[in-house]
Every structure is written in C-alpha cells, then in structure tokens.
Amino acid sequence: MEFQNAHILSAQQLNTEDIEKILRIAVELEPIAQKKLTSDLLRNKVLAALFYEPSTRTRLSFETAMNRLGGRVISVVGMDNSSLKKGETLSDTARVISSYADVIAMRHPDAGSLTEFSRGASVPLLNAGDGVNEHPTQALTDIFTIEKEQGRINGLTIAMVGDLKYGRTVHSLSYLLSRFSVKLIFVSPPELKMPDTVTAHLREKGVYFDETQNLEEAIRKSDVLYMTRIQKERFATEAEYRRHHGVYVLTKGLIERCNQHILILHPLPRYGEISSEIDELAGAAYFRQVENAVAVRMALLYLLLGDGDND
Numbered sequence: 001m002e003f004q005n006a007h008i009l010s011a012q013q014l015n016t017e018d019i020e021k022i023l024r025i026a027v028e029l030e031p032i033a034q035k036k037l038t039s040d041l042l043r044n045k046v047l048a049a050l051f052y053e054p055s056t057r058t059r060l061s062f063e064t065a066m067n068r069l070g071g072r073v074i075s076v077v078g079m080d081n082s083s084l085k086k087g088e089t090l091s092d093t094a095r096v097i098s099s100y101a102d103v104i105a106m107r108h109p110d111a112g113s114l115t116e117f118s119r120g121a122s123v124p125l126l127n128a129g130d131g132v133n134e135h136p137t138q139a140l141t142d143i144f145t146i147e148k149e150q151g152r153i154n155g156l157t158i159a160m161v162g163d164l165k166y167g168r169t170v171h172s173l174s175y176l177l178s179r180f181s182v183k184l185i186f187v188s189p190p191e192l193k194m195p196d197t198v199t200a201h202l203r204e205k206g207v208y209f210d211e212t213q214n215l216e217e218a219i220r221k222s223d224v225l226y227m228t229r230i231q232k233e234r235f236a237t238e239a240e241y242r243r244h245h246g247v248y249v250l251t252k253g254l255i256e257r258c259n260q261h262i263l264i265l266h267p268l269p270r271y272g273e274i275s276s277e278i279d280e281l282a283g284a285a286y287f288r289q290v291e292n293a294v295a296v297r298m299a300l301l302y303l304l305l306g307d308g309d310n311d
C-alpha cells in the first residue's frame with residue numbers, strides 16, 4: 001500500500017510486503033525508541049491522540065513515539081472531556097481535529113466508529129482500538145516481538161488463549177498472521193470463540209487453525225502462547241463475566257511441565273491469567289513486547305508522515 005497520508009483502520013489492509021516494511025523501519029528506529037539516539041525526523045509535526053476509552057500503554061507509547069521523533073502531541077482523554085459528549089458527530093470532530101494535527105491516533109468504544117470518523121479526516125488516522133473490532137498497531141507490535149524473539153514468523157504454531165470473541169488484538173493478529181505460513185490454535189470457552197468473520201477470513205486464505213478448550217495440549221503443540229484478558233467491559237452482566245474470569249490461568253508449573261521453550265506474549269493489562277511467578281522465565285516476553293510498541297508506532301508515524309522516500 002501507499003503509506004503516505006493513508007488511514008490504517010484494519011490489519012486486513014496490510015499485505016506481507018507492507019508488514020515487512022513496517023517491521024524493517026521499526027528495527028531502524030529502535031535505537032531512538034530505546035533512548036540511545038535522539039531524532040527530529042518528525043519535527044514540527046503534531047499527533048492528536050484521541051482516547052475515548054481507557055488506555056495506558058497504547059496512548060503513552062504513541063505519545064512517546066511522536067515525542068522521540070521530535071514531533072508534538074495534543075490529546076483528548078475520555079469521552080466526558082470531548083464534544084462527542086455534546087452530540088457532535090464523529091465526522092465533524094474529525095474535520096476539526098484535522099485542522100489542528102498532522103496525524104491522528106484514536107481509540108473509541110464502538111466498532112465502526114473509526115470508519116465514520118475517517119470520513120471527516122483529512123489527515124492520516126490510526127486505529128488504536130475500535131471497540132471489540134480491531135487493534136492493528138498492537139498486532140504489529142505482537143508480530144514484531146515474535147520475529148525478534150523467534151527469528152521468524154513462517155513455520156510457527158501460535159496459540160491464542162482466552163477471550164477471543166471480544167479481544168480485538170487477537171482479531172487483528174489473526175488477520176496479520178494470515179499473510180504468513182503459520183498454524184493457529186484458538187483456545188477459549190465455546191461462548192468466547194473467535195468470531196466467524198475472522199475464521200471465515202482464515203479459511204479463505206487457507207490458514208490452518210484449530211479451535212479447542214484444552215490449554216495444556218495447545219501449550220505442548222505451540223511455539224508461541226498469546227494470552228488475553230477476559231474483556232470485562234464488554235459483557236452485559238457482571239455474572240456473565242465472572243463465569244469466564246479465571247478459566248485459563250498460566251502457572252510456572254504448567255509451562256515447565258508442558259513446554260519450557262514456549263514464548264509467552266500478552267498485550268496487557270493482565271488480570272490473573274498469567275501468574276507473576278512466570279515473569280522470571282526466559283520465554284516471558286510481555287514486558288519486552290511493551291517496549292517494542294514504541295518502535296513499531298514510530299515506524300507507522302514515520303511512514304504516514306514521512307517524505308515518501310522510504311524504500
């Protein structure tokens with residue numbers, strides 16, 4: 001795809017070449033993300049970070065990425081602090097913010113909100129999570145981490161565990177991985193299975209996937225274990241959520257018994273699904289995954305705002 005001035009709303013927009021380009025630039029920008037070098041690649045550019053839903057990592061890593069590339073950041077945090085609360089349409093808000101900023105990263109509780117917003121946006125828009133739908137920049141961070149830790153993506157078996165229905169990161173991750181030669185194992189309670197839209201896409205692309213409730217077996221068969229939080233905020237009732245919370249808990253004993261070499265990822269925040277005793281294992285990569293997000297978001301901001309001479 002042509003990155004300059006594009007909106008990135010879905011992981012489905014990115015083909016293998018696009019993904020590899022983003023990862024390649026992320027590697028180049030890593031010394032800046034790791035504070036070893038300073039940069040003013042995006043000097044005088046302004047990022048608007050619009051977060052209408054809670055966030056720690058995603059917002060701060062976008063802001064860090066922009067700041068460390070020499071750019072500036074303006075932000076809105078929370079629906080209550082925005083004119084959307086007064087009933088302004090998404091597309092009007094987009095038009096207004098496009099006149100202030102050069103690029104927008106946005107999170108919103110409604111699936112589809114980003115598409116509506118993009119109609120009014122005249123500067124590039126990055127989806128930082130739209131409800132239960134997608135979270136493409138997190139998924140790019142996830143595969144960047146897999147490639148860094150394992151040296152490859154092709155040939156791997158990757159298990160995704162937990163709330164596959166409401167977890168937007170696993171939707172985007174599945175779309176990205178469908179561009180590679182991988183095997184996927186989806187581990188969830190039947191009520192929280194991967195949505196049909198995602199599995200239909202995988203079938204169409206000829207990606208092997210298995211659906212199971214058995215975590216132990218998945219750990220034995222996989223190279224990568226991607227854990228997720230049960231998405232409490234998406235359930236209609238607290239009781240319904242409580243039925244699922246704690247259904248998959250990763251312990252050190254389980255990893256040692258089933259597969260000591262497995263790489264363990266989690267988009268975070270975790271809420272009980274990975275016990276802290278796991279943090280010391282060599283394969284526990286979720287805090288390294290957090291660090292990687294800055295370089296990946298730098299690469300995206302650079303590609304969307306750069307001079308187009310990126311090859």
Ligand code: NCD
Binds near residue numbers: 057129169
């Ligand atoms: C995820 C999200 O917001 O979808 N977090 C993140 O961006 N790192 C996962 C989650 O909230 O469970």
